[in-house]
Amino acid sequence: MDIRDLRINGERLKSTLERMAEIGRTSGGGVHRLALSDEDKQARDLLIKWLQEIELEVAVDEMGNIFGRRAGKKDNLPPVMSGSHIDSQPKGGRFDGILGVMGALEVMRTIQENQIENTRPIMIVDWTNEEGSRFSPAMAGSGVWTGKLERDWAYARKDFHGKKIGEELERIGYKGQALAKRWPVYAYFELHIEQGPILERVGKKIGIPQGIVGIRWYDVFIEGKANQVGPTPMEGRNDALCSAAEMILQVEALPAQMGGNMVATVGEIHNDPNSRNIIPGQVHFTVDIRSWDDPLTDRAEGELQTGFQKIATKRNCPARIEKIWKVEHTPFDEFLVTQVGKIAAQLGYPSYSLVSGAGHDATYMSQVAPTAMIFVPSIGGRSHVEVENTRWEDCEAGGNVLLHCILQSAR
Amino acid sequence: MDIRDLRINGERLKSTLERMAEIGRTSGGGVHRLALSDEDKQARDLLIKWLQEIELEVAVDEMGNIFGRRAGKKDNLPPVMSGSHIDSQPKGGRFDGILGVMGALEVMRTIQENQIENTRPIMIVDWTNEEGSRFSPAMAGSGVWTGKLERDWAYARKDFHGKKIGEELERIGYKGQALAKRWPVYAYFELHIEQGPILERVGKKIGIPQGIVGIRWYDVFIEGKANQVGPTPMEGRNDALCSAAEMILQVEALPAQMGGNMVATVGEIHNDPNSRNIIPGQVHFTVDIRSWDDPLTDRAEGELQTGFQKIATKRNCPARIEKIWKVEHTPFDEFLVTQVGKIAAQLGYPSYSLVSGAGHDATYMSQVAPTAMIFVPSIGGRSHVEVENTRWEDCEAGGNVLLHCILQSAR
Incomplete structure (x- = not known):
């Protein structure tokens, strides 16, 4: 098979997202899965089970960031990484963050089942406390890992009830052994919902953010x-x-x-x-x-x-x-951004260049590694609310773009 | 002595108000004396002691309204009444309400010590829960007494912590025996701070409200x-x-x-x-x-x-x-309002006709009896705040107007 014909399994991605949406499900059809809550732990446990099923090497670092690693033929080369976050806003939606983790998981499954040989190692990541709605600041896991935040300062951040990140990491069993300290990364990709109405308005399937405002x-x-x-x-x-x-x-x-x-x-x-x-x-x-x-x-x-x-x-x-x-505004890596656009075109997905109005873990990542994001449309432009929604076919399209971005970088 | 030369004792009124301001005093110089609180009880006890000292017949009704009665020569005639309320806003001031009670007390003391013979009985009243800030609605005591509110409905009103008016009346020992039911009143006067800046702006000592907006x-x-x-x-x-x-x-x-x-x-x-x-x-x-x-x-x-x-x-x-x-707006009794203006003029106090922008116990009273109010200036127009203030000489002026209003009506 020509590797260019490879596609993810859209049905499997859908059912994986649906399974995840059961954890912390709200009566309004959304998800309430605050960072380091019992729901977060349940979702993490499930993610790790899934990572192990496809024989990835799993590691949890001292910030609770979860990594799944597929070795490369040249395993000493800096890896290609992709991921996002499992935590949600209070009464948030079923796609924000989790699509980027489940999308990367689906890519890994596709690579695994097709026995693709990758030169560089490929890693999936779930970053701790991206939302910042339980513990301020947002993007705490990627912030510490990239060296932009202090670990002990992050440990001491408290939620509304005075519980600290450090304590809660221990409580749910996710204060890992590995140092939360960056290693060289060849390319970082993050698949995410747009959280705005632009793609829907212009009628495009894939958004290509030039960076973050x-x-x-x-x-x-x-x-x-x-x-x-x-x-x-x-x-x-x-x-x-x-x-x-x-x-x-x-x-x-x-x-x-x-x-x-x-x-x-x-x-x-x-x-x-x-x-x-x-x-x-x-x-x-x-x-x-x-x-x-x-x-x-x-x-x-x-x-x-x-x-x-x-x-x-x-x-x-x-x-x-x-x-x-x-x-200040954060431009993404020019080469990778161009690559996202090319791949979308090759796959036949209409795409649109925009900027991200929201912060993401990619903000910190872009400061230490070549980084790009892939956006898919948000129905009605709504996010951080229970009615947050994205069409399954658009999730699949985003997953396919992510697949080929990773394959090309890891080739 | 010509009775027209009679004056209240301004110094005594001042020290009485200062003594009352100790009960519930706040660090910001105001008073925190919520309806039916321990502070309200303390202030009520002190009032009753003072009423008894001048040999008034004291009664407490089932709404906790406190009455002090001085018999008249024709003791069966409807009395002249005057009063206001002891309770304050949260972190409120030292004059709102209490001036009307202490002012009437000072009038009673002046009448008593000068052995004035009054034809009609004269009554002083402290109405329960005028402010409505602990228990909604405001003016509950005068509301029930005038028949505008139901007693048992009022008993069931709850504060923020779920405590009921009825329970709190019992707790502080002020659920009295007398029915909270109006009797014929010949005239009702209420001395009160203006709570607005108008008298200060126009430079007048006495405000004559035509009624309540x-x-x-x-x-x-x-x-x-x-x-x-x-x-x-x-x-x-x-x-x-x-x-x-x-x-x-x-x-x-x-x-x-x-x-x-x-x-x-x-x-x-x-x-x-x-x-x-x-x-x-x-x-x-x-x-x-x-x-x-x-x-x-x-x-x-x-x-x-x-x-x-x-x-x-x-x-x-x-x-x-x-x-x-x-x-709807509440006009006061035309005859009594005119009388207030004439008396202010006779006493040499510059006066000004206005309307009351705030509700008072006089609102309910005016629906069952001829009613008028006497306003004195609020410094900077401030009220319901700790810095609420009125000059002592203005309190005294208001007290003198009240004295002669009561004397003329009770003569």
């Missing part, structure tokens, strides 16, 4: 003056929530105002005292700005500062803006 | 679409919080748009899932509209409905508006 997070604190609503005339009020409302609309208008590709969002707001008959005295809200274009984001930040201060002055409600996180 | 409460529920912020372009988002922000600014603009005397406020907002990197999917916020002019408020409600629906349609975020409470 730059992200900035801000906390905004507004100081108004709480007072009884009834006896306090409109004139002379210092209503922190009205101030925030103006700022929220300014954030929303920012991308159009700046031009270029940018999203800006207020996702979180806290109002104090938050009482029906008291004028809001203090408001805290967050701003998230993402763009591929870092200088444009610099200018947007300046616009926001100026605009917020104008509102603060006009309303006599002082505002403090704290920048709490900033990552 | 009408109040309407609404709950607004917005349905957007939650999604990951990064991969979701601005175009096509259904951001429930941006929708809410537009509506909040519309509420703020409403009074100017409608003309007339009106306040409109969004005090409370709940955003879901309220996560930094998820587009808000659902928002619930409250609207409070107050005006003396009920037909104007009807029209304002219509404007809001129309405006909100426009925003909802434009953003494709359906909005549901529920009206949860409505009270």
